[in-house]
Amino acid sequence: xxxxxxxxxxxxxxxxxxxxxxxxxxxxxxxxxxxxxxxxxxxxxxxxxxxxxxxxxxxxxxxxxxxxxxxxxxxxxxxxxxxxxxxxxxxxxxxxxxxxxxxxxxxxxxxxxxxxxxxxxxxxxxxxxxxxxxxxxxxxxxxxxxxxxxxxxxxxxxxxxxxxxxxxxxxxxxxxxxxxxxxxxxxxxxxxxxxxxxxxxxxxxxxxxxxxxxxxxxxxxxxxxxxxxxxxxxxxxxxxxxxxxxxxxxxxxxxxxxxxxxxxxxxxxxxxxxxxxxxxxxxxxxxxxxxxxxxxxxxxxxxxxxxxxxxxxxxxxxxxxxxxxxxxxxxxxxxxxxxxxxxxxxxxxxxxxxxxxxxxxxxxxxxxxxxxxxxxxxxxxxxxxxxxxxxxxxxxxxxxxxxxxxxxxxxxxxxxxxxxxxxxxxxxxxxxxxxxxxxxxxxxxxxxxxxxxxxxxxxxxxxxxxxxxxxxxxxxxxxxxxxxxxxxxxxxxxxxxxxxxxxxxxxxxxxxxxxxxxxxxxxxxxxxxxxxxxxxxxxxxxxxxxxxxxxxxxxxxxxxxxxxxxxxxxxxxxxxxxxxxxxxxxxxxxxxxxxxxxxxxxxxxxxxxxxxxxxxxxxx
Numbered sequence: 001x002x003x004x005x006x007x008x009x010x011x012x013x014x015x016x017x018x019x020x021x022x023x024x025x026x027x028x029x030x031x032x033x034x035x036x037x038x039x040x041x042x043x044x045x046x047x048x049x050x051x052x053x054x055x056x057x058x059x060x061x062x063x064x065x066x067x068x069x070x071x072x073x074x075x076x077x078x079x080x081x082x083x084x085x086x087x088x089x090x091x092x093x094x095x096x097x098x099x100x101x102x103x104x105x106x107x108x109x110x111x112x113x114x115x116x117x118x119x120x121x122x123x124x125x126x127x128x129x130x131x132x133x134x135x136x137x138x139x140x141x142x143x144x145x146x147x148x149x150x151x152x153x154x155x156x157x158x159x160x161x162x163x164x165x166x167x168x169x170x171x172x173x174x175x176x177x178x179x180x181x182x183x184x185x186x187x188x189x190x191x192x193x194x195x196x197x198x199x200x201x202x203x204x205x206x207x208x209x210x211x212x213x214x215x216x217x218x219x220x221x222x223x224x225x226x227x228x229x230x231x232x233x234x235x236x237x238x239x240x241x242x243x244x245x246x247x248x249x250x251x252x253x254x255x256x257x258x259x260x261x262x263x264x265x266x267x268x269x270x271x272x273x274x275x276x277x278x279x280x281x282x283x284x285x286x287x288x289x290x291x292x293x294x295x296x297x298x299x300x301x302x303x304x305x306x307x308x309x310x311x312x313x314x315x316x317x318x319x320x321x322x323x324x325x326x327x328x329x330x331x332x333x334x335x336x337x338x339x340x341x342x343x344x345x346x347x348x349x350x351x352x353x354x355x356x357x358x359x360x361x362x363x364x365x366x367x368x369x370x371x372x373x374x375x376x377x378x379x380x381x382x383x384x385x386x387x388x389x390x391x392x393x394x395x396x397x398x399x400x401x402x403x404x405x406x407x408x409x410x411x412x413x414x415x416x417x418x419x420x421x422x423x424x425x426x427x428x429x430x431x432x433x434x435x436x437x438x439x440x441x442x443x444x445x446x447x448x449x450x451x452x453x454x455x456x457x458x459x460x461x462x463x464x465x466x467x468x469x470x471x472x473x474x475x476x477x478x479x480x481x482x483x484x485x486x487x488x489x490x491x492x493x494x495x496x497x498x499x500x501x502x503x504x505x506x507x508x509x510x511x512x513x514x515x516x517x518x519x520x521x522x523x524x525x526x527x528x529x530x531x532x533x534x535x536x537x538x539x540x541x542x543x544x545x546x547x548x549x550x551x552x553x554x555x556x557x558x559x560x561x562x563x564x565x566x567x568x569x570x571x572x573x574x575x576x577x578x579x580x581x582x583x584x585x586x587x588x589x590x591x592x593x594x595x596x597x598x599x600x601x602x603x604x605x606x607x608x609x610x611x612x613x614x615x616x617x618x619x620x
Contacts, residue, residue, distance in 0.1 A: 056109035061175040066098030075308035117163040136354040137421040146229020162338040173324040180321045216270040218340040289314045364443040367528040369397035369559030376427035387413040389582040402564040402573035409579035449527035455514040463498035469525035485520035530560040
């Protein structure tokens with residue numbers, strides 16, 4: 001892990017640039033239409049199913065008009081001088097049959113539309129996860145985990161509702177509107193014309209409500225992301241332990257209260273925008289039928305239409321048409337608001353990885369383990385001096401190289417360049433003569449094993465954590481790796497052996513036990529190149545002796561870069577590389593560097609002089 005000032009440098013590097021856009025209204029409209037077209041492109045692979053859904057919607061819209069025709073005929077029939085019971089029975093049978101058929105068509109439509117919408121949401125979620133996995137270490141250092149989780153959960157969940165209900169709901173309401181208007185024209189062109197005059201009243205509040213919903217949805221989702229990030233930090237085991245250790249419960253309750261209150265206010269505002277819009281639409285729905293009855297009554301009195309026609313216009317057809325238009329207006333508001341969600345998702349999906357395979361990158365199949373740094377310079381943006389300054393280093397296959405130096409010297413940065421966590425601004429990092437930027441990241445990673453000082457374990461069984469390095473490992477290989485790391489004694493004491501859950505971040509194990517699990521995991525991977533950030537730092541004297549013996553066997557035949565703080569590791573090294581302020585200032589054996597009387601000798605006098613060598617490994 002980064003040491004000293006390197007932490008600040010990494011944070012500065014990962015902060016990244018910020019950009020602001022001052023767009024005009026025309027630019028915003030073009031961007032919104034481009035976004036809508038992109039969203040619609042997700043429906044293209046499901047065109048056949050989509051046409052089937054549209055067909056179901058069309059059939060359902062026609063069947064849904066059957067009550068209007070039946071009621072008109074029933075009222076006119078019952079108002080006639082000689083109504084016939086057979087005709088009445090036939091009309092009722094038509095109404096019931098249309099209702100049953102419409103219900104069956106609706107079930108088929110629901111199944112197909114749900115299948116399409118869930119497929120689209122699944123694709124969005126997969127694209128987002130794929131893009132996140134491809135991001136560099138720097139991205140995850142500068143981005144709060146809670147914000148990432150918010151996009152995967154809250155934003156995708158919000159999009160799911162829009163895709164499932166709005167997309168095909170738009171088609172449904174359009175077809176219902178067209179079918180209702182067509183039937184109305186056959187009944188009374190005067191009443192139909194009057195209703196068409198009323199329709200523009202629905203569009204008046206639509207535009208303003210859409211813009212307000214977009215702004216409110218954007219702010220609400222941002223606050224959701226902030227709250228999710230906060231909860232992810234505080235409710236993890238590490239956050240809770242820190243809270244209790246410093247007795248900060250009252251402060252964190254207050255802090256959560258502020259986040260919670262702000263989110264409440266934003267949610268209320270967003271809900272009220274929709275409610276005010278709904279109130280306007282409900283008022284129009286009530287006023288519309290009353291006005292239709294007024295005009296219809298006049299037409300009946302003057303002999304221009306029938307009572308059944310007016311009744312059907314004011315009730316069945318009027319309510320269907322008003323409901324469809326109201327739904328269309330509401331969907332417009334929801335769609336505009338949902339663009340904020342799609343923008344947040346596409347912001348991540350479109351994010352190009354900072355570290356990626358070059359075009360034509362080759363697969364690195366076999367590795368001997370030679371490492372070469374040729375005038376490598378790496379600078380974290382915002383820092384005055386480079387973390388590594390023209391460093392050149394040759395490591396022969398199978399060598400154990402100890403990296404030593406004061407805090408912030410560049411040791412962690414150097415080891416991070418080998419697996420391409422970062423790329424240098426100048427110079428070349430080579431493995432077996434291959435520039436690491438010319439080989440695929442996946443093949444490079446298969447040949448490198450890393451033991452971090454801060455061991456991370458999943459909330460899973462011990463076996464699952466070990467097999468993360470080698471999923472296809474046999475039970476015999478697993479047992480051999482555990483024995484090599486001297487973990488077999490621990491496994492014997494666990495209640496369920498290898499199947500015992502280690503807890504979140506491995507908190508059911510001690511620091512030394514977690515470190516030995518990490519070592520066993522690397523042993524199971526069997527890489528040709530090893531990187532260790534003081535792998536024995538959390539071990540007691542007895543455990544250190546056992547693990548040093550395991551490490552000695554692991555080092556044999558493999559190239560190893562070790563950030564060393566213990567004398568035992570330094571003495572075991574084939575060469576010691578001393579870094580100071582990003583420069584490789586000294587290199588050689590232990591006794592040669594002591595005789596040199598430079599940086600290494602001074603650090604040895606300060607740190608190693610009184611530390612006994614417990615390694616049991618002779619100096620090389």
